[in-house]
Amino acid sequence: MSELQSLLGGLELPAATPPVAPQRTPAPRLKTVNRNQMIMRPVDVERLIEEDHPARAVWEFTGRLDLSSFAEPIESVEGVAGRPNWDPRLLMSVWIYALSLGVGSAREIARRCAYDPAFQWLTGLEIINYHTLSDFRSAHGPALTELFSQGLGVLSAEGLVSLERVMHDGTKIRACAGADSFRREERIRMHLEAARAQVATAQEAKVEDPPAQRAARQRAARERQARLEQALEELEKIRASKDSAQDKDRARVSSSDPQARIMKQGDGGYAPSYNAQISTEASHKIIVAVGVSQNGSDYGELMPAAARLQENMGQKPGQIVADGGFTSRQNIMDCAAEGIDFIGSLGEHAEQSTAQMRRREITPEFYPEAFQYDAAQDSYLCPAGEVLRHQGEEKRPGVVKHQYRAEAGVCQRCPFRQQCCPKNDSKGRSIARAVEAAPVQLFRKKMQTEPAQAIYRQRGEVAEFPHAWIKAKIGLRQFRLRGLIKVRIEALWACLTYNIQQWIRLRWHPQVAPA
Numbered sequence: 001m002s003e004l005q006s007l008l009g010g011l012e013l014p015a016a017t018p019p020v021a022p023q024r025t026p027a028p029r030l031k032t033v034n035r036n037q038m039i040m041r042p043v044d045v046e047r048l049i050e051e052d053h054p055a056r057a058v059w060e061f062t063g064r065l066d067l068s069s070f071a072e073p074i075e076s077v078e079g080v081a082g083r084p085n086w087d088p089r090l091l092m093s094v095w096i097y098a099l100s101l102g103v104g105s106a107r108e109i110a111r112r113c114a115y116d117p118a119f120q121w122l123t124g125l126e127i128i129n130y131h132t133l134s135d136f137r138s139a140h141g142p143a144l145t146e147l148f149s150q151g152l153g154v155l156s157a158e159g160l161v162s163l164e165r166v167m168h169d170g171t172k173i174r175a176c177a178g179a180d181s182f183r184r185e186e187r188i189r190m191h192l193e194a195a196r197a198q199v200a201t202a203q204e205a206k207v208e209d210p211p212a213q214r215a216a217r218q219r220a221a222r223e224r225q226a227r228l229e230q231a232l233e234e235l236e237k238i239r240a241s242k243d244s245a246q247d248k249d250r251a252r253v254s255s256s257d258p259q260a261r262i263m264k265q266g267d268g269g270y271a272p273s274y275n276a277q278i279s280t281e282a283s284h285k286i287i288v289a290v291g292v293s294q295n296g297s298d299y300g301e302l303m304p305a306a307a308r309l310q311e312n313m314g315q316k317p318g319q320i321v322a323d324g325g326f327t328s329r330q331n332i333m334d335c336a337a338e339g340i341d342f343i344g345s346l347g348e349h350a351e352q353s354t355a356q357m358r359r360r361e362i363t364p365e366f367y368p369e370a371f372q373y374d375a376a377q378d379s380y381l382c383p384a385g386e387v388l389r390h391q392g393e394e395k396r397p398g399v400v401k402h403q404y405r406a407e408a409g410v411c412q413r414c415p416f417r418q419q420c421c422p423k424n425d426s427k428g429r430s431i432a433r434a435v436e437a438a439p440v441q442l443f444r445k446k447m448q449t450e451p452a453q454a455i456y457r458q459r460g461e462v463a464e465f466p467h468a469w470i471k472a473k474i475g476l477r478q479f480r481l482r483g484l485i486k487v488r489i490e491a492l493w494a495c496l497t498y499n500i501q502q503w504i505r506l507r508w509h510p511q512v513a514p515a
C-alpha cells in the first residue's frame with residue numbers, strides 16, 4: 001500500500017486515464033491562381049458581345065455609307081506587291097465606338113483592341129497600330145465632311161431629320177495649347193532661330209542612333225519650326241485686325257497652336273480656344289451642320305452656319321432659332337433676304353439707352369423718353385422747352401440713326417444743366433432717333449407674340465443639348481489636334497458620333513430589343 005492510500009484510509013484510487021490526442025481539422029482544398037502559364041483556347045468572335053451591343057450598331061451604320069473617298073489614297077492594290085491596308089469601315093467603326101465611350105487617344109484604342117471584347121469583335125481579334133489610328137483620324141478632312149452629309153442622308157431616310165426648325169448655338173472649346181504659350185514677335189523669332197538650328201542638328205544626328213529615333217527627332221524639329229513660321233503669319237493677321245498701334249505692338253500668338261485665339265470661357269476665365277458652331281434640328285436633336293471658327297464673337301457665325309446647312313442637306317432651313325449672341329440687325333436682314341424665318345433675342349433700345357444715361361449721370365426726368373419729337377419740324381423739344389435740331393444721320397446695317405443737338409450756349413445757361421448734361425461742358429445736349437429697317441421692325445413685332453416666345457423658350461433644350469453631350473460623353477472639352485483644319489476634323493468626328501448614338505437610341509435599339 002502506497003503512502004497515499006494509507007493516508008486515505010485504504011481507499012482505492014481510480015486508474016490513470018491515458019491522454020487523448022487532439023483531432024486535427026482537415027485543411028481546405030483551394031484552387032490557386034497560376035499566372036506563369038499560357039493558355040490556348042477557342043474563341044467564338046461572334047459571341048464576344050451581345051446581339052444588342054452598340055458596337056454592332058456602329059458597324060451596321062458604317063456599312064450604309066459610301067467610303068470610296070477614304071479608299072482612294074490607298075496605293076496598295078490587288079495584283080501588285082504590297083502590304084494590305086486596313087478597311088476604312090473598320091477604322092471608322094473603331095473610332096466612332098471609342099469616341100462614344102469617351103476614349104479619344106489612339107494609344108488607348110490600340111491597347112483596348114488587345115483585351116476589350118467590343119474592340120476585339122470589331123477588329124476580329126486583330127490589333128491595330130496606334131499610328132494607323134491617329135493618321136486615319138486626321139488625314140481625311142474633305143472625305144469626312146462628305147461622310148457627315150451621307151450620315152444625314154441615312155438619318156433623313158429614317159425620318160429623323162427635319163429642317164422645318166433648326167436651333168443654332170456656339171461653344172468655346174479649349175485649344176491644345178497653354179495660356180503661357182503666347183509670345184510676342186521678338187520671342188517668336190528667337191524661338192524660330194533656335195528651332196532652325198535644332199533641325200540642322202537633327203539632320204546631323206549620330207549614325208549609331210536607331211533609325212526610328214533619328215527619324216522621330218527630325219520630324220519633331222521640323223514640326224516645331226513649321227509651327228513657329230505659321231505663328232509669324234498668324235501674328236500679322238492679328239495685327240491687321242487691331243485698331244490702334246498700341247494694340248498692334250501688344251499682339252501675341254501661341255507658339256503651340258498659332259491659329260488658336262484667346263476666348264472667354266463659360267466659367268468666366270480666358271484661354272486659347274476655338275469657337276465650335278453646331279446647328280441642331282428640333283424634331284429629334286440631330287446635328288445637321290458643324291463648323292469651327294477663330295472668332296470669339298457669335299454675331300458673324302449665323303449666316304455661315306446657314307450656308308453649311310444648305311450644303312449638307314441641299315435646302316435652306318425653314319426657321320433658325322438662336323440666342324442673343326447671334327441676334328443682330330445684320331443677321332435679321334440677311335435671314336429675311338434668304339427667306340429664312342429668324343427667331344432670336346434682340347436687345348431693346350430703351351434698355352440700352354437707360355444704361356447709357358446712368359453712366360452719364362443724367363436724371364430720369366431728362367431721359368430721351370421725356371423729349372418730344374415734332375415730325376413736322378423734324379426736331380425735339382426738351383423738358384425745359386428748348387429745341388434740339390437735326391444735325392445729321394448715321395447709317396448702320398438695318399437702322400439709320402438721326403442726330404439732334406441743342407445749341408451749346410443755351411445748355412450752358414440752362415438751370416437744369418446738372419440734371420440734363422452734367423458731363424458735357426462744350427456742346428449742347430444731343431439725342432438720337434433710330435429708324436429701323438422694315439425687316440427689323442417686323443422682327444420686333446413678331447418676337448412680342450406668344451408663339452414666337454414659346455419657340456424661343458425651346459431653344460435651350462435643343463441647341464445646348466449636343467454641346468453638353470459632346471463635352472460630357474465624348475469628353476471634348478479640349479481639342480487633341482492643332483490647327484484650324486484638324487480641329488474642324490475633330491469636331492466632325494464628335495458630331496458624327498453624336499448623330500450615330502442618337503440613331504442607335506431612336507431607331508436601332510427599338511428594332512433589335514424585341515428580337
